Amino acid sequence: MAEPLPDLIEEFVNDSTGDDPATILMALSQQDTVYIASLLESLPVERRLVVWEGMPRERKLAVLVEMRSDPREILIDATPHNEWASIFADIDAEDLLELLDSLPNKLVDLAYQALDSQERKYFRDATQFPDSQVGHWINHELLVLPANAKVREGLRLLRREVPQHCDSIYLVNRSGQFSGLVKVTRLFVAHEHASLFELTEEAVTPLLGTEDVSGASLQVQRSGFSALPVTDEAGKLIGRLDITSASELINEFYERQVMASAGMDEDEDLFSPVAKSARNRALWLGINLLTAFLASWFIGLFEATLQQVVALAVLMPVVASMGGIAGSQTLTLIVRGLALGQVTPANMRALMLKELKVGGVNGVIWALVIGVVAYFWFTDVMLGIVICLAILFNIVAAALAGVFVPVILDKLKIDPALSGSVILTTVTDIVGFVAFLGLGTLFLL
Amino acid sequence: MAEPLPDLIEEFVNDSTGDDPATILMALSQQDTVYIASLLESLPVERRLVVWEGMPRERKLAVLVEMRSDPREILIDATPHNEWASIFADIDAEDLLELLDSLPNKLVDLAYQALDSQERKYFRDATQFPDSQVGHWINHELLVLPANAKVREGLRLLRREVPQHCDSIYLVNRSGQFSGLVKVTRLFVAHEHASLFELTEEAVTPLLGTEDVSGASLQVQRSGFSALPVTDEAGKLIGRLDITSASELINEFYERQVMASAGMDEDEDLFSPVAKSARNRALWLGINLLTAFLASWFIGLFEATLQQVVALAVLMPVVASMGGIAGSQTLTLIVRGLALGQVTPANMRALMLKELKVGGVNGVIWALVIGVVAYFWFTDVMLGIVICLAILFNIVAAALAGVFVPVILDKLKIDPALSGSVILTTVTDIVGFVAFLGLGTLFLL
Structure with missing residues (x-):
C-alpha cells in the first residue's frame, strides 16, 4: 500500500x-x-x-x-x-x-x-x-426530519446545510425512533408534495449503539451508503457510523491481527524511544522464554539418551519445526475463521476431521521423506524409523492443536491472534521433542 | 468481526x-x-x-x-x-x-x-x-457532463438516472479529459444558470488507471467521496473506483498479509478438499524442511562437542527461539512499514540503529537472566557464560536480520510478508546454534 x-x-x-x-x-x-x-x-x-x-x-x-x-x-x-x-x-x-x-x-x-x-x-x-462498541464512534452530523415530512421540507433542509459525506435524510417518529432513510438523490426525481416516507430505502436496518464495532463497520462498508444510522435499544436515533470511521476501524482490526502475531500492538511506533520499545517487547520475549525453558526441561529428561545418540540432538530442530509450521497453518486458518464468524460449534467437528486428514496426508509424506534423509545421513535404519514416527505424530498433533488452541482461547475471551502461536509452538515443541527422544530411548539404546 | x-x-x-x-x-x-x-x-x-x-x-x-x-x-x-x-x-x-x-x-x-x-x-x-492496477477494478456507472454545462443540465441528468452510490457529477472537456467533480448535494443550493465548473471541489486529484490498487483504494477510503474518478495517462476519464470496491480490495490486502505469514493465500477455503489443501500446504512445509535441515547440518558440525556436553543439546532451543522471537518482532514492524510506504532508503539507517539498540537492551537483559538460570540448572559457570554470550549475539543478529531481510526481499519484489519469517528464522536458528555450540566448543571442552 x-x-x-x-x-x-x-x-x-x-x-x-x-x-x-x-x-x-x-x-x-x-x-x-x-x-x-x-x-x-x-x-x-x-x-x-x-x-x-x-x-x-x-x-x-x-x-x-x-x-x-x-x-x-x-x-x-x-x-x-x-x-x-x-x-x-x-x-x-x-x-x-x-x-x-x-x-x-x-x-x-x-x-x-x-x-x-x-x-x-x-x-x-x-x-x-x-471503544469496542458502535456508540463510541458515532457521528452527529445528521439530516433528520419527522417521518411525516414532505419532499418540499427535505429540499428546504438540503438547501440550508449538507454535512460532509451525507447521502441520506433520516426520518424519525414523534418519540425520536428511526423510521427510515431517504437518499438525497431521490429528491431530484420526487414531487414536491410527495411524502418522504414513501421514498425510504427498504433494506436498511439501523445499527445498535451497543453492537460490536468491527461487525458494524463491515456492514457500513458493504451497505454502499456513506453511513448507517445508529439507534439505542429503544430504537431512538442517536447518530450514524460513517464510512470513513468504519474503514479506519476495519483497517485497525486487521493491523491488530498482523501485529499481534509478533506480540505487538497496532499502535507500535516505528521510531519509539529505545527504552519504551524494549519494555514493550520484553514481555513477549519473557513469555516465550518460559515456554522455551519448558521445552528444554522436557529435553533434559532424555539427557542419557542424547549422550549416547548424538544424532538425536542434531535432528531435534527438524521435528520441532515441522510441527510448528503445520500447526501454524491450521491455526492461521482457524483464527481468521473465528474473526469472520465462520468457525462455530456447529462446524467444529467437520473442521477438526478435515484438518486431521490434511495433517495425516502431509504427516505421512514428510515423515517418509525425513526418515529416508535421516537414514542416509546417519546410515541408521532405526533412527530413520524413529524420526519418521515422531514427525507423523507431531504433524497430526499440530493439526489438533491448531484447531483447539484458538477455539479454546476464543471461548476464554483471550485474543487467539495474540496468544495462539506461542501456545501452539509450545505444544508442538514439547510433543515433538518428547515423541522423538522418547521413541529414540525405546528403540535406539 | x-x-x-x-x-x-x-x-x-x-x-x-x-x-x-x-x-x-x-x-x-x-x-x-x-x-x-x-x-x-x-x-x-x-x-x-x-x-x-x-x-x-x-x-x-x-x-x-x-x-x-x-x-x-x-x-x-x-x-x-x-x-x-x-x-x-x-x-x-x-x-x-x-x-x-x-x-x-x-x-x-x-x-x-x-x-x-x-x-x-x-x-x-x-x-x-x-489486477494489481486500478484500471482492472473500475466502475463505469458515471454521471458525466461537459465542463461548460450549467446547473440546470446537472439537475436534468439527476432527474433521469442516478447510479448506485454516486455522489458526484464528473466534468470533462472536449477531449474527454477529467476537469473537475461536483457533489450532487451542491446542486440543491446552486442557481439554475450557474456554471457547474464553479462548483467543483478543489482537492480532488483523479486516480490513474495504472496506479497500484492498494494505495489508490486507501485514497478512496480517505477521500470521503463514494468514489474517485480514474483517468488514463492522457487525463481522459475512463471510470471511477468506488468505495465498495476500494474497501474490499483493502480487506483483501490485509487478509493476504495475515495468511501469508503461514504460507497460505487469502482465498484458502476453510473446507477445501483434503488433497487440495494438503498440496497447498506441502510446499510451505517443504521449504521449511530445507531450512530445518540446513540448521541441523550446522548442529552436526558440533557433534563431538554435543557428545561431551549434553547440556548444550538441552539448551539449544532456548537460544534459537529467543532469536526467532526478537527477530520476528522487528520483521513485523518493518513489513508493516514497507506496506504503508513508511520505510524508505532515507530512514533505513535510523531504523537500523534503533532496532540494534532495542536488541542490545533486550539482549543484555535476557542473556543475563538465561545465563543465571543455566548456571543454577547445570551448576556450571562457564555454561552460563557461554549461553549468555550466545543469546546476546543472537538477539542482536536477529535485529539486523529483522530489518535487512524484508527490505532486501522488497527490493527483489518478493513479498516480505510471505517469505520474511522463513528466511528470518533460518538466519536466527543458524546464528544461534553456531554461536552457542561454537562458544561451547571453545570454552567447555
Missing part, C-alpha cells in the same frame, strides 16, 4: 529544509493531513519533533487525530503547554474521543472546556460506550 | 432444513448476498453443495461474486452446464472480472457472450490492466 511519501521522508530526514519553519511550512502546505500524519510517523523522533514544531498550529489537531497512539504521544509530550489552547480551538467531540487515550488528564480537561455544550453532551454520551 | 451467522451455520450443518429446497429457499430469502456467501464458505463441502443446489438461480451469480476463490471454485465445478445460461443472464463486466480467475475458459466465453456490446468493451478495457 505504497504512498507517495518517499520524497518527503527523504527531504525531512536529510534536513534539506535547513529546519527553517517557513520552508517546512511550504513543503507541508501541499500535503493532506493523512500524508502529514504518515510522514511524521516515518521520521526518527528528533527529526519528527523539528517538523512538528515548524507546523502551523491550526493543522496540528487534525494531524494528531490521524496518527497512531504511540508516535502521537511523543508529539503530545513535546508540545509546550501554552500551545494547547490554540490547538484545541476548533476541537469537537469526535476529535477528543480519538485522542482520549493519548492525552494526559489535564489536557483532556482543557479540551473538554473548549467544546460547546452540544459537543460536550456528544462526548459524554459516547464515553458511555466502550 | 463476528457476524450473525452461527444460527444459520448450525441450521445447515445439522440438516434441520431436511435438505428440502423450499425450506432452504425460505431460510435464505431473508439474508443478504454477503451473508449467504459467508455461510456457504462456512459449510463442509457436502452440505455446501446441498444448499447451493437449493438456491434460486437468480441469486447464484451475486453470491459467487462475493465468495473467496477457493470455496467458489468448488461450487462452480459442481454446477451443471445447462444452468449457466440462466446464471449468467444478468452478468455485467464487473461480475465477470471478479469471477475471471475461477471460471474455466469455456464458461468465460459463455459469460462474455451474455454481455452486451458496451459491457464487452468495458471487460476488454479492464483486462488491459493487471
Whole structure:
C-alpha cells in the first residue's frame, strides 16, 4: 500500500529544509493531513519533533487525530503547554474521543472546556460506550426530519446545510425512533408534495449503539451508503457510523491481527524511544522464554539418551519445526475463521476431521521423506524409523492443536491472534521433542 | 468481526432444513448476498453443495461474486452446464472480472457472450490492466457532463438516472479529459444558470488507471467521496473506483498479509478438499524442511562437542527461539512499514540503529537472566557464560536480520510478508546454534 511519501521522508530526514519553519511550512502546505500524519510517523523522533514544531498550529489537531497512539504521544509530550489552547480551538467531540487515550488528564480537561455544550453532551454520551462498541464512534452530523415530512421540507433542509459525506435524510417518529432513510438523490426525481416516507430505502436496518464495532463497520462498508444510522435499544436515533470511521476501524482490526502475531500492538511506533520499545517487547520475549525453558526441561529428561545418540540432538530442530509450521497453518486458518464468524460449534467437528486428514496426508509424506534423509545421513535404519514416527505424530498433533488452541482461547475471551502461536509452538515443541527422544530411548539404546 | 451467522451455520450443518429446497429457499430469502456467501464458505463441502443446489438461480451469480476463490471454485465445478445460461443472464463486466480467475475458459466465453456490446468493451478495457492496477477494478456507472454545462443540465441528468452510490457529477472537456467533480448535494443550493465548473471541489486529484490498487483504494477510503474518478495517462476519464470496491480490495490486502505469514493465500477455503489443501500446504512445509535441515547440518558440525556436553543439546532451543522471537518482532514492524510506504532508503539507517539498540537492551537483559538460570540448572559457570554470550549475539543478529531481510526481499519484489519469517528464522536458528555450540566448543571442552 505504497504512498507517495518517499520524497518527503527523504527531504525531512536529510534536513534539506535547513529546519527553517517557513520552508517546512511550504513543503507541508501541499500535503493532506493523512500524508502529514504518515510522514511524521516515518521520521526518527528528533527529526519528527523539528517538523512538528515548524507546523502551523491550526493543522496540528487534525494531524494528531490521524496518527497512531504511540508516535502521537511523543508529539503530545513535546508540545509546550501554552500551545494547547490554540490547538484545541476548533476541537469537537469526535476529535477528543480519538485522542482520549493519548492525552494526559489535564489536557483532556482543557479540551473538554473548549467544546460547546452540544459537543460536550456528544462526548459524554459516547464515553458511555466502550471503544469496542458502535456508540463510541458515532457521528452527529445528521439530516433528520419527522417521518411525516414532505419532499418540499427535505429540499428546504438540503438547501440550508449538507454535512460532509451525507447521502441520506433520516426520518424519525414523534418519540425520536428511526423510521427510515431517504437518499438525497431521490429528491431530484420526487414531487414536491410527495411524502418522504414513501421514498425510504427498504433494506436498511439501523445499527445498535451497543453492537460490536468491527461487525458494524463491515456492514457500513458493504451497505454502499456513506453511513448507517445508529439507534439505542429503544430504537431512538442517536447518530450514524460513517464510512470513513468504519474503514479506519476495519483497517485497525486487521493491523491488530498482523501485529499481534509478533506480540505487538497496532499502535507500535516505528521510531519509539529505545527504552519504551524494549519494555514493550520484553514481555513477549519473557513469555516465550518460559515456554522455551519448558521445552528444554522436557529435553533434559532424555539427557542419557542424547549422550549416547548424538544424532538425536542434531535432528531435534527438524521435528520441532515441522510441527510448528503445520500447526501454524491450521491455526492461521482457524483464527481468521473465528474473526469472520465462520468457525462455530456447529462446524467444529467437520473442521477438526478435515484438518486431521490434511495433517495425516502431509504427516505421512514428510515423515517418509525425513526418515529416508535421516537414514542416509546417519546410515541408521532405526533412527530413520524413529524420526519418521515422531514427525507423523507431531504433524497430526499440530493439526489438533491448531484447531483447539484458538477455539479454546476464543471461548476464554483471550485474543487467539495474540496468544495462539506461542501456545501452539509450545505444544508442538514439547510433543515433538518428547515423541522423538522418547521413541529414540525405546528403540535406539 | 463476528457476524450473525452461527444460527444459520448450525441450521445447515445439522440438516434441520431436511435438505428440502423450499425450506432452504425460505431460510435464505431473508439474508443478504454477503451473508449467504459467508455461510456457504462456512459449510463442509457436502452440505455446501446441498444448499447451493437449493438456491434460486437468480441469486447464484451475486453470491459467487462475493465468495473467496477457493470455496467458489468448488461450487462452480459442481454446477451443471445447462444452468449457466440462466446464471449468467444478468452478468455485467464487473461480475465477470471478479469471477475471471475461477471460471474455466469455456464458461468465460459463455459469460462474455451474455454481455452486451458496451459491457464487452468495458471487460476488454479492464483486462488491459493487471489486477494489481486500478484500471482492472473500475466502475463505469458515471454521471458525466461537459465542463461548460450549467446547473440546470446537472439537475436534468439527476432527474433521469442516478447510479448506485454516486455522489458526484464528473466534468470533462472536449477531449474527454477529467476537469473537475461536483457533489450532487451542491446542486440543491446552486442557481439554475450557474456554471457547474464553479462548483467543483478543489482537492480532488483523479486516480490513474495504472496506479497500484492498494494505495489508490486507501485514497478512496480517505477521500470521503463514494468514489474517485480514474483517468488514463492522457487525463481522459475512463471510470471511477468506488468505495465498495476500494474497501474490499483493502480487506483483501490485509487478509493476504495475515495468511501469508503461514504460507497460505487469502482465498484458502476453510473446507477445501483434503488433497487440495494438503498440496497447498506441502510446499510451505517443504521449504521449511530445507531450512530445518540446513540448521541441523550446522548442529552436526558440533557433534563431538554435543557428545561431551549434553547440556548444550538441552539448551539449544532456548537460544534459537529467543532469536526467532526478537527477530520476528522487528520483521513485523518493518513489513508493516514497507506496506504503508513508511520505510524508505532515507530512514533505513535510523531504523537500523534503533532496532540494534532495542536488541542490545533486550539482549543484555535476557542473556543475563538465561545465563543465571543455566548456571543454577547445570551448576556450571562457564555454561552460563557461554549461553549468555550466545543469546546476546543472537538477539542482536536477529535485529539486523529483522530489518535487512524484508527490505532486501522488497527490493527483489518478493513479498516480505510471505517469505520474511522463513528466511528470518533460518538466519536466527543458524546464528544461534553456531554461536552457542561454537562458544561451547571453545570454552567447555
